[in-house]
Amino acid sequence: xxxxxxxxxxxxxxxxxxxxWIGLIAxxxxxxxxxxxxxxxxxxxxxxxxxxxxxxxxxxNILGGYCGQISFGHSVxxxxxxxxxxxxxxxxxxxxxLGILAGAIIAAVTSVLLGWPCFKLRxxxxxxxxxxxxxxxGRVFLIWDWIGGALGLDxxxxxxxxxxxxxxxxxxxxxxxxxxxxxxxxxxxxxxESRKLGYYMxxxxxxxxxxxxLGVNSTKVKLTAMALSAxxxxxxxxxxxxxxxxxxxxxxxxxDMSMKFVLIxxxxxxxxxxxxxxxxxVLIPLQEYTRTSLAFLGPGVDQMVYGLLIIFMMVRQPKGIxxxxxxxxxxxxxxxxxxxxxxxx
Amino acid sequence: MTLxxxxxxxxxxxxxxxxxxxSFSVDEGQIVGLIGPxxxxxxxxxxxxSGLYKPIAGRVVFNGKDITSKPVHEIAQLGLTRTxxxxxxxxxxxxxxxxxxxxYLRYPDREAAREEALKCVKLCYLEEFRDRLxxxxxxxxxxxxxxxxxxxxxxxxxxxxxxxxxxxxxxAKEMVALIVKLxxxxxxxxxxxxxxxxxxxxxxxxxxxxSGSKIAEGRPEExxxxxxxxxxxxxxxxxxxxxxxxxxxxxx
Numbered sequence: 001x002x003x004x005x006x007x008x009x010x011x012x013x014x015x016x017x018x019x020x021w022i023g024l025i026a027x028x029x030x031x032x033x034x035x036x037x038x039x040x041x042x043x044x045x046x047x048x049x050x051x052x053x054x055x056x057x058x059x060x061n062i063l064g065g066y067c068g069q070i071s072f073g074h075s076v077x078x079x080x081x082x083x084x085x086x087x088x089x090x091x092x093x094x095x096x097x098l099g100i101l102a103g104a105i106i107a108a109v110t111s112v113l114l115g116w117p118c119f120k121l122r123x124x125x126x127x128x129x130x131x132x133x134x135x136x137x138g139r140v141f142l143i144w145d146w147i148g149g150a151l152g153l154d155x156x157x158x159x160x161x162x163x164x165x166x167x168x169x170x171x172x173x174x175x176x177x178x179x180x181x182x183x184x185x186x187x188x189x190x191x192x193e194s195r196k197l198g199y200y201m202x203x204x205x206x207x208x209x210x211x212x213x214l215g216v217n218s219t220k221v222k223l224t225a226m227a228l229s230a231x232x233x234x235x236x237x238x239x240x241x242x243x244x245x246x247x248x249x250x251x252x253x254x255x256d257m258s259m260k261f262v263l264i265x266x267x268x269x270x271x272x273x274x275x276x277x278x279x280x281x282v283l284i285p286l287q288e289y290t291r292t293s294l295a296f297l298g299p300g301v302d303q304m305v306y307g308l309l310i311i312f313m314m315v316r317q318p319k320g321i322x323x324x325x326x327x328x329x330x331x332x333x334x335x336x337x338x339x340x341x342x343x344x345x
Numbered sequence: 346m347t348l349x350x351x352x353x354x355x356x357x358x359x360x361x362x363x364x365x366x367x368s369f370s371v372d373e374g375q376i377v378g379l380i381g382p383x384x385x386x387x388x389x390x391x392x393x394x395s396g397l398y399k400p401i402a403g404r405v406v407f408n409g410k411d412i413t414s415k416p417v418h419e420i421a422q423l424g425l426t427r428t429x430x431x432x433x434x435x436x437x438x439x440x441x442x443x444x445x446x447x448x449y450l451r452y453p454d455r456e457a458a459r460e461e462a463l464k465c466v467k468l469c470y471l472e473e474f475r476d477r478l479x480x481x482x483x484x485x486x487x488x489x490x491x492x493x494x495x496x497x498x499x500x501x502x503x504x505x506x507x508x509x510x511x512x513x514x515x516x517a518k519e520m521v522a523l524i525v526k527l528x529x530x531x532x533x534x535x536x537x538x539x540x541x542x543x544x545x546x547x548x549x550x551x552x553x554x555x556s557g558s559k560i561a562e563g564r565p566e567e568x569x570x571x572x573x574x575x576x577x578x579x580x581x582x583x584x585x586x587x588x589x590x591x592x593x594x595x596x597x
Contacts, residue, residue: 209429213429214447217419
């Protein structure tokens with residue numbers, strides 16, 4: 001058949017993919033140096049959120065999209081990261097960096113301890129178990145005085161600086177930080193996607209029995225994916241706390257926050273490199289601008305728009321925006337079903 | 346040298362005995378056929394040997410190591426892998442990617458794994474389909490993919506669960522030729538098969554199961570004339586035909 005043509009198409013697609021990725025980074029980075037592009041404006045705020053939520057969704061995508069383990073518990077890891085930064089800043093009055101690292105490591109360890117029993121459950125049952133975990137952590141953090149309890153942790157007023165990663169007069173620093181976070185997390189996924197771990201994760205998702213028959217230790221793969229996913233989600237949480245100047249349990253460890261991880265990825269396309277970015281790029285501006293423009297209709301309108309969009313997507317194209325793009329032959333793979341005559345099974 | 350030794354293996358589901366004290370061995374470099382009527386416990390036996398089920402009694406020794414009740418992936422790492430009767434392609438991955446999952450077991454490096462996978466894809470006549478999604482392939486190609494995938498793990502021994510059944514006669518011939526080629530490479534093969542024309546001519550030994558117990562074991566020509574096997578499974582017609590033709594893949 002058209003073997004040479006086929007692999008030529010494939011490598012061409014990979015090339016386009018790389019160009020898009022480098023191009024996107026270049027454009028986003030260039031914004032920092034264009035006077036007036038980034039600063040105090042609402043648009044900067046929206047851009048920061050797009051990058052943050054894309055990063056969150058991508059961290060979730062490692063476990064949920066590539067490895068097929070749907071977790072509604074990622075707000076726990078997100079929260080642990082946020083508290084790592086918060087504790088360092090508020091309780092210990094230091095720079096946030098060590099706290100961020102500690103939070104991310106604690107998140108990874110916690111995720112493994114939670115994953116150990118939960119991965120004995122398959123499919124929906126795993127997802128349900130992760131629901132319960134958010135509730136448990138949310139409650140415990142509410143009554144735990146050492147970490148601030150229900151009041152949470154309020155950041156002190158500190159001069160804008162990179163060493164404390166805090167800015168009050170201007171958002172350029174946050175934008176730069178969000179971009180670094182975005183490039184790092186997407187870069188990690190881009191790296192593992194084409195390597196052993198990436199293949200093993202997809203194999204576990206597509207068929208655990210098959211994977212194991214090929215020597216894949218599926219529990220180990222899932223735990224690795226979970227730890228990596230939780231670690232990266234915690235970094236996003238730390239950024240979130242720094243950006244909001246505070247952290248309290250409902251802000252981070254809620255089902256609402258967990259759903260953001262899941263829905264953005266589903267909207268964009270699970271198990272795809274671009275999905276989390278596309279999902280965030282569509283949902284976040286929509287959410288922020290409907291919230292301001294439709295505020296007169298009462299609270300929660302943005303949530304309704306959000307919900308309708310998800311419903312529409314699930315009915316029309318369960319593979320998300322990436323699925324739509326593949327229909328038109330843009331981005332990602334587009335292996336059409338080519339009937340080979342005797343299409344049995 | 347004995348590569349696989351199954352000793353007194355018993356497996357029950359509730360009160361149903363699927364395998365009753367089955368014992369047999371497979372020597373290195375042999376092709377051993379496992380036959381028997383539907384429901385005689387062939388697939389259960391495969392599942393016990395490959396680690397999917399934990400037998401309630403008996404031992405499975407592979408390459409000098411006791412692998413009874415070891416997890417599937419550890420058994421695969423030791424060099425004993427299996428195909429599935431109901432093919433299980435990783436549907437949303439391409440053919441080459443499917444095979445690469447197997448290749449990563451021995452070649453952690455991406456380029457090396459890809460090279461090894463390409464070799465196995467070629468060996469199983471799948472080269473022209475390598476960038477096709479595995480889920481979109483015909484049943485014949487999916488069965489070949491099962492074989493290519495486990496070959497990529499570089500196994501000492503292969504368990505083939507009805508790899509020939511359901512194929513067109515051309516595909517069946519290709520599959521049989523492939524199996525013979527694998528033995529020539531030095532791999533040991535234990536295969537379950539219903540198609541006698543495929544299994545009889547190439548097997549060094551046949552093990553016959555009926556209602557969970559081993560009723561006979563021997564060279565194909567002994568089995569074909571064994572009274573117990575004829576009454577339990579083969580039937581008079583086949584025994585006569587085998588005696589006349591001397592085997593060979595053919596039409597029913």
